[in-house]
Amino acid sequence: MDKWEMYMEIHQLIKKGFSKAKVAEKLGISRSTVYRNLRRSPSDMAEWVESIQTRSKKLDPHKELILSWLREHPDMSAAQVEDWLKEKYEDLKVGESTVRSYVRELREDYRIEKETSPRIYEAIPDSPMGEQIQVDFGHTKQKTVDNNEVKLNFIAFVLSNSRYKYQEWLDRPFTTQDVIQAHENAFRWYGGIPNELVYDQDSLIVVSENGGDLILTREFQQYKESRDLSLRVCRKVDPESKGKVENVVGFIKHNFAKHRVFHNIDSWNEQGWEWLNRTGNYKVHNTTKKRPVEVFSLERQHLRPVTKNLDIKYNYENSISRCVHKDNTIRYLSSRYSLPLGTFGKHETVCIKETEDKQLIIYSSETGEIIAIHKVPDGKGLLIKDRKHSRDRSKGIDAFIDTVAQYFKENELAYEFLQTIREKYPRYTRDQLQIILKEAKANNKEILSAALNECVKRNLYSATDFSDVVSYLKRYRPTDDTVITNNTEIVTPLGHVSEWVMETETQKREVDAYTAILEGDYK
Structure with missing residues (x-):
């Protein structure tokens, strides 16, 4: 109801004998709002309503920008509008409630309905400080600057008590080696290691539950022993046991990544870490009603120190496998890569790894022998061929x-x-x-x-x-x-x-003969 309608309803209910508390309960408003409306005379109310309709609002200078966002992305939340404004205008000081009410009014005035897709979560008791970190994976599809679409993958970490978060992105599928490196980066981000790490049943980490006795991939088993980690894997179809990180994955997707334009993976990760400092770890958490960054300053003291830096050397374990096609090629990131002639008969599958300097290493899953090394190019649908892999002509x-x-x-x-x-x-x-x-x-x-x-x-x-x-x-x-x-x-x-x-030579004439022909005097 509008301001005048609410004003009239309050006065009518009071005349009927309802108490102020009952009026507030019946109309769904606070008692302070009831008191304010009772103190105002009709003329005061008219003057106040007129003033709020004509006075400028703090976000009016950004009205057209916010409207353009809402029209282009009707499912955009007020929280994401707030984050985008703070990213674009670093000096802007505005409260969450101000943004929410302003966005709500714009939706009503311009009839922009919000598209929603709610998801249900079950409440989980908080773990003690430094006790647990939850880890999960996610992916999104983003528009690029040239209006193409790219699939991005990310890994998310969250401390269960403080809700302090970390994220890392790749523009290709994660390998076990990438997961290990992300863990090292996360431990540096947190400044320590918790007592327990909770995972989903991801094939990069877990081979089998084996009735509770976890069988890990060889690489991750070595890493677990090196860092002395305590792991727990969730049961299948039991997302509530890691509901905090499930929420974080959704938060990253819908607040950070949604509608954001992708340029390159390095700048994307930089934007992600800035978002964590600006919003993800700074904004007051809806459940704890505290800022994760403030609680983390206390929880950090309960983490186990990182006593040594691991030298994660490149090794050739089975992380990603690819089928060998009859034309002695494999497919990776929508392009084809050549193998030496005869590979198709010797190997049905090979293993691949991409290094930091964009090199694709193809090696035997049985022996670990390197079969081929290619440079990973930009673009898709390409044939990357080593001349040595052609027939020796x-x-x-x-x-x-x-x-x-x-x-x-x-x-x-x-x-x-x-x-x-x-x-x-x-x-x-x-x-x-x-x-x-x-x-x-x-x-x-x-x-x-x-x-x-x-x-x-x-x-x-x-x-x-x-x-x-x-x-x-x-x-x-x-x-x-x-x-x-x-x-x-x-x-x-x-x-x-x-x-x-x-040695035969053609007959040669003097130039005068040709001149005479042209003049018509030649006989």
Whole structure:
């Protein structure tokens, strides 16, 4: 109801004999609101209502910006509006209730209904300080600056008592090695290690429950022993046992990540840590009614100190496996990566790991032997191929040259001629050789020898030039080098024909002759 309607309702109920407490209860307002309205006369009330309709509000300078956010994202919460404003205007001082009421009024005035998808959680008693940290994974799909969509994965940590949080993101799937590194970063963030870590049944950490006796992945088992961690894994379909981190995952998705534009993973993580300091760990928690950062200053004293820095060396354990396709490639992040020929027959699957410097290491799951290393490029749908993984065609070309050279009388000269062509046309050597081989099979050695000598003499190192010379020679004498006259075979030495043909010069006229032709005086 509006201000005037509430004012009239209060006065009517009081006249009917209701107490002020009953009036407040019946109208769903506070008793102080009832007292204020009873103290005002109708003229005072009219003046006050008019003043609040005309006076400026603290967030009016940002009205259009907030409206644009609400129109573009109708499901946006007032808490996220507050966080975005503080991110954009660091000096802005505004209370949560002010933002909530302002957003509520804008929704009512401009009829922007809020889209909601509520989720139900069960209350869990708080653990003692320093006792427990809960860990979970999540993912989102974000718009990029070029309006594409990218899937991002994150791991979230929360101390059960103080609700102090940590998050870390990757633009690719997590490996066990990534999870271990994230734990180290989280322990540095917290400045210590709690007594117990609670997880979901994630395959990067747990292989099997085994009736309560956890079987961890080999990498994480080694890490657990190195850090002397105490782990507890939730039962399946039992999210309430780690409800605090479930809430944190939702908080990260809907307050930090929702509607945020992705540029690159480094800046995204920086924004995430700034959000933790500005909102995630600073904002008053709805359940505890305290700021996590303030409670954490006390809880930190109950954490076990990190006594040593672990050197997490890169090792090749089974973290992510990929099928080997029949074209000797694997697929990773929507691109294909080549493997050496014959890998498909030897391995059905291989294991992969991506390093910090964007290198993809592909190795055998059985022996740990590195099979291939590729640079991970930007973009999707690419074929990343190592030239060493192609067929070794050099041996084939060598054999091909030897085969073609055998058709010539002068094998050494032919070999040198063909090698020069190979150097001149490295990408088309096989095509060049096929043209020469075709001519070699169709002609006798005398024609081939003459053509070879003429090409070398005139520096014509090309298969098409060689073919043209062969054709030219054949036009001026029969292929079998004989002339039949009066039923008598006369063999003409090829050298004389070649010399006569190749040394022939065209007739040359003086320039005056052409001038006379153009002027019409030539006879």
